Amino acid sequence: MFHVMKNRISLMSVFGAIVFMSLQVLGTLYIPNITSDIVNNGITRGDTHYIIVAGIRMLVVSLFVVIASFMNVLLASQASQKLGQNLRNDIYRKVLYMSNDEFDQIGTSSLITRTTNDVVQIQNVTLMMLRMMIMAPIMMIGASFMAYQKNQQLTKIFVFVLPILIIVIGITMYFAVPLFKAMQKKIDRLNLVFREGLTGVRVIRAFRQDDWEQERFDVANKDYTHNAQKVFSIMAVMYPLMTLIMSGTNISITWFGAKYIANQSMEVGNLIAFMTYAMQILMSCMMLSMIFVFVPRAQASATRINEVLKMKSDIKEDTQTDVLHNEPADLQFEQVDFGYQGAQECAIKAVDFHVKAGQTLGIIGGTGSGKTTLVSLIARMYDAQTGLIKLDNHDIRSLSLREINDQVSLAPQKAVLFKGTVRDNLKYGNSKANDEQLWHALEIAQAADFIKEEQGLDTLVEQGGDNFSGGQKQRLAIARALVKEASIYVFDDSFSALDFKTDSLLRQALHNDSRMQSKVMVIVGQRISTIADADVIIVLDHGKMVGRGTHQELKQNNRTYQEIIKSQIKGETVNG
Numbered sequence: 283m284f285h286v287m288k289n290r291i292s293l294m295s296v297f298g299a300i301v302f303m304s305l306q307v308l309g310t311l312y313i314p315n316i317t318s319d320i321v322n323n324g325i326t327r328g329d330t331h332y333i334i335v336a337g338i339r340m341l342v343v344s345l346f347v348v349i350a351s352f353m354n355v356l357l358a359s360q361a362s363q364k365l366g367q368n369l370r371n372d373i374y375r376k377v378l379y380m381s382n383d384e385f386d387q388i389g390t391s392s393l394i395t396r397t398t399n400d401v402v403q404i405q406n407v408t409l410m411m412l413r414m415m416i417m418a419p420i421m422m423i424g425a426s427f428m429a430y431q432k433n434q435q436l437t438k439i440f441v442f443v444l445p446i447l448i449i450v451i452g453i454t455m456y457f458a459v460p461l462f463k464a465m466q467k468k469i470d471r472l473n474l475v476f477r478e479g480l481t482g483v484r485v486i487r488a489f490r491q492d493d494w495e496q497e498r499f500d501v502a503n504k505d506y507t508h509n510a511q512k513v514f515s516i517m518a519v520m521y522p523l524m525t526l527i528m529s530g531t532n533i534s535i536t537w538f539g540a541k542y543i544a545n546q547s548m549e550v551g552n553l554i555a556f557m558t559y560a561m562q563i564l565m566s567c568m569m570l571s572m573i574f575v576f577v578p579r580a581q582a583s584a585t586r587i588n589e590v591l592k593m594k595s596d597i598k599e600d601t602q603t604d605v606l607h608n609e610p611a612d613l614q615f616e617q618v619d620f621g622y623q624g625a626q627e628c629a630i631k632a633v634d635f636h637v638k639a640g641q642t643l644g645i646i647g648g649t650g651s652g653k654t655t656l657v658s659l660i661a662r663m664y665d666a667q668t669g670l671i672k673l674d675n676h677d678i679r680s681l682s683l684r685e686i687n688d689q690v691s692l693a694p695q696k697a698v699l700f701k702g703t704v705r706d707n708l709k710y711g712n713s714k715a716n717d718e719q720l721w722h723a724l725e726i727a728q729a730a731d732f733i734k735e736e737q738g739l740d741t742l743v744e745q746g747g748d749n750f751s752g753g754q755k756q757r758l759a760i761a762r763a764l765v766k767e768a769s770i771y772v773f774d775d776s777f778s779a780l781d782f783k784t785d786s787l788l789r790q791a792l793h794n795d796s797r798m799q800s801k802v803m804v805i806v807g808q809r810i811s812t813i814a815d816a817d818v819i820i821v822l823d824h825g826k827m828v829g830r831g832t833h834q835e836l837k838q839n840n841r842t843y844q845e846i847i848k849s850q851i852k853g854e855t856v857n858g
């Protein structure tokens with residue numbers, strides 16, 4: 283757990299918390315001594331003055347304990363809260379730069395649990411450590427020493443009590459710790475089902491799967507609850523047992539102590555103080571047992587957080603990266619193969635093309651034929667296993683990821699919008715863009731009209747862009763991609779939610795725009811009309827590039843392309 287704390291926890295606060303905690307322990311250990319003093323030298327002798335002076339001493343020490351305890355809590359919570367804040371920041375920063383492969387490995391729901399619940403576990407245990415973990419052993423040793431000072435014979439009771447206590451704590455830990463560790467995974471599962479339910483609520487209702495989904499959630503929920511119930515049942519047995527042991531110890535001390543008082547080998551005040559020290563020793567044991575139970579859970583959380591923080595991306599950057607001098611850049615694929623991790627087959631195979639600045643590449647193929655995979659490789663979200671991808675004649679692996687990000691502007695298949703205004707969303711691509719540039723991009727993307735009908739660039743965008751239709755969201759995502767100053771513009775099936783007319787107007791506007799004349803455009807489409815004007819079209823079938831050429835060439839020579847045309851003409855006839 284310490285590796286997640288390293289460089290993230292404020293050492294000043296930790297140091298301060300430990301100092302005040304030590305002062306608190308010293309004061310706490312001193313108070314029973316004063317009590318015994320009052321009883322032995324004040325009450326027994328009827329010396330009121332002695333009682334008052336000792337009483338004032340006790341009050342001062344108590345006040346000192348209260349202040350030390352307050353400072354300890356303050357500094358310990360400061361340290362743990364700051365640690366949580368730093369951890370959340372670091373995980374979020376890491377997530378922002380994660381490759382797609384890394385995302386696939388952990389999963390969004392688990393990432394959310396790790397950033398929230400797991401961090402809270404670490405925070406809680408840090409607070410606990412700074413409050414109790416160091417206090418308990420000091421208190422135990424100090425109280426044992428003081429108790430021994432008061433009566434050596436009575437300390438023998440602990441020879442019997444402590445082993446019993448250790449056995450009880452050991453048994454509890456044996457059963458509780460694995461259950462505590464399992465808790466985080468169960469929360470992950472619960473979050474996953476809940477998240478899927480939330481995002482897919484419309485689909486669930488449309489397919490009348492609410493009962494099935496409810497049952498799925500119930501199963502995950504019950505699983506988590508059962509686990510938590512089991513843990514707390516174990517704890518529920520442990521606490522009364524501890525109380526029983528404490529009461530037994532008290533009775534034994536009173537029994538033997540009374541005998542020592544009767545034969546005058548012990549003073550009454552010393553017995554009272556001894557009992558307090560005995561309780562302090564047992565309380566320290568209880569504190570330690572709690573720590574032993576909670577630390578493994580936090581340890582499991584720390585491992586999960588560390589998994590994220592230490593994740594090494596497969597996408598490696600060279601220490602010495604090339605710089606692109608020419609802008610705009612050509613795009614070239616040379617016999618590129620790529621397969622996802624763990625997949626038996628390649629998602630794309632032998633893809634080979636060259637598009638020059640100012641040209642448009644069209645990509646067509648059935649669902650699952652590898653279109654999105656291909657465009658992901660352009661932005662270096664994954665690395666090709668064989669072959670070469672070149673940007674302006676440089677292997678993209680020799681460029682910095684920043685340079686690639688700067689050069690490639692992507693409108694993804696699933697339009698993602700963020701909560702804010704239309705202006706905020708469009709400026710994601712270029713924070714320096716002025717309103718005129720934003721409106722120009724909206725015009726090209728055929729989004730200006732419906733935005734004008736609202737509050738223009740100040741129109742609010744709800745979370746996930748929920749206040750826009752699918753087609754409107756796509757047009758806004760296209761506009762955002764156009765606002766960015768890049769040299770390669772990738773539209774991954776971005777026109778699919780547009781009607782034929784809007785699709786055609788948008789492509790025309792793109793074609794006529796003077797800025798786009800010198801850029802490379804990559805248009806992925808399912809409809810022939812979307813890609814027909816492209817300078818180079820590649821046809822994908824089950825990941826394999828089965829054709830390359832212009833619309834006319836492919837129409838004449840390529841069977842797959844001809845079949846796509848035929849199926850679409852048939853579709854149009856049937857539809858209308």
Ligand SMILES: Nc1ncnc2c1ncn2[C@@H]1O[C@H](COP(=O)(O)OP(=O)(O)OP(=O)(O)O)[C@@H](O)[C@H]1O
Pocket residue numbers: 386622623625629647648649650651652653654655656695
């Ligand atoms: N993250 C992933 N992990 C493993 N396999 C994947 C992943 N993404 C896609 N695939 C697989 O790779 C193949 C190509 O998928 P891809 O998304 O590139 O197809 P596509 O042509 O864009 O499909 P569509 O038109 O339906 O969006 C499919 O068989 C798919 O199952």
